[in-house]
Amino acid sequence: MIPTPSTSHLTKEDFRKVYEPAEDTFILLDALEADAEALTRSLSAPLCVEIGSGSGIVTTFLSQIFGSNTGTYIAIDLNPHANRCTVTTGKANGVHIEAIRTSLLSGLRSRLRGNVDVLLFNPPYVPTEEEEEAMAQGKAGIEGSWAGGATGTRLVDELIDDGVISDVLAEGGRCYLVAIKQNDPQGLVRRLKVQGLEAEVVLARRAGGEHLHVVRAIKP
Numbered sequence: 001m002i003p004t005p006s007t008s009h010l011t012k013e014d015f016r017k018v019y020e021p022a023e024d025t026f027i028l029l030d031a032l033e034a035d036a037e038a039l040t041r042s043l044s045a046p047l048c049v050e051i052g053s054g055s056g057i058v059t060t061f062l063s064q065i066f067g068s069n070t071g072t073y074i075a076i077d078l079n080p081h082a083n084r085c086t087v088t089t090g091k092a093n094g095v096h097i098e099a100i101r102t103s104l105l106s107g108l109r110s111r112l113r114g115n116v117d118v119l120l121f122n123p124p125y126v127p128t129e130e131e132e133e134a135m136a137q138g139k140a141g142i143e144g145s146w147a148g149g150a151t152g153t154r155l156v157d158e159l160i161d162d163g164v165i166s167d168v169l170a171e172g173g174r175c176y177l178v179a180i181k182q183n184d185p186q187g188l189v190r191r192l193k194v195q196g197l198e199a200e201v202v203l204a205r206r207a208g209g210e211h212l213h214v215v216r217a218i219k220p
C-alpha cells in the first residue's frame with residue numbers, strides 16, 4: 001500500500017485559501033494506486049502533469065508510485081496559494097515539483113505536445129451558475145476549487161473538445177479525470193473516444209452526497 005503523502009505542514013489558514021484533500025482527492029489516489037503496476041511497467045522516466053494541484057497531494061502521491069527520484073512533475077494551478085502549497089507538500093515528502101500558475105495548459109500546450117505520460121485533473125466539478133463559475137475563475141481563489149459551470153464540466157469540456165488531452169499525451173500516455181454523476185461521466189468517456197483515446201470509467205463510489213467517478217483515457 002502506498003502511503004498517503006503528509007500534509008501536516010499545511011495549516012488551517014492554508015486550507016482557507018487552498019482546497020483541502022477530500023473524498024474526490026482520495027478516489028483519484030485510489031485509481032492511481034490500482035494502476036501502479038501498469039504505470040511503472042510502461043513508464044521509466046515519466047513526464048507527469050497535474051492541472052489544479054491544490055495542496056499538491058496527488059502529484060506527490062504519483063511520484064511515490066514511480067519513486068521520487070524518477071520522473072518530472074509539473075503541477076499547475078490558477079490559485080497562487082495552491083502553487084506554494086504544492087511545492088511545500090512536495091518538499092515535505094521528498095519530491096521536487098515544478099509549480100506553474102496558469103489556467104489549464106495555457107502557454108504550455110505546444111511545449112507539452114506528445115510528451116505527457118500522465119495527466120491528472122480533479123477539476124472544479126460542482127454545477128453552478130455560469131456567472132458564478134466565471135467569477136470564481138476570475139478570483140483565482142478557493143471558490144475556483146468547486147464552481148464548474150452549468151453542468152460542472154466547463155474546464156473539462158474545454159480540454160476535451162479543443163483536443164488538448166489527445167494533443168499533449170504521449171503514445172501510451174494516460175489521463176485521469178475526476179467527475180460526479182451530474183457531469184455525465186459516460187458522456188465524457190464518449191467524447192474522449194471521439195478524440196481517438198481509449199476511455200472508460202475505472203472507479204466509481206458514493207461519498208457523502210456525491211457519486212464520484214474516475215475516468216481514464218489512454219492514447220493508443
Ligand SMILES: C[S@@+](CC[C@H](N)C(=O)[O-])C[C@H]1O[C@@H](n2cnc3c(N)ncnc32)[C@H](O)[C@@H]1O
Pocket residue numbers: 019020021022024025028051052053054055056057058076077078079082102103104122123124125137140141144145146155
Ligand atoms: C477540486 S480542487 C482539486 C485539488 C487537488 N488536486 C485535490 O485533488 O485535492 C480543483 C483545483 O483546480 C484549481 N483550478 C480551478 N480552475 C483552474 C484553472 N482554470 N486552471 C488550473 N487550475 C484550476 C483550483 O484552484 C483547485 O486547486
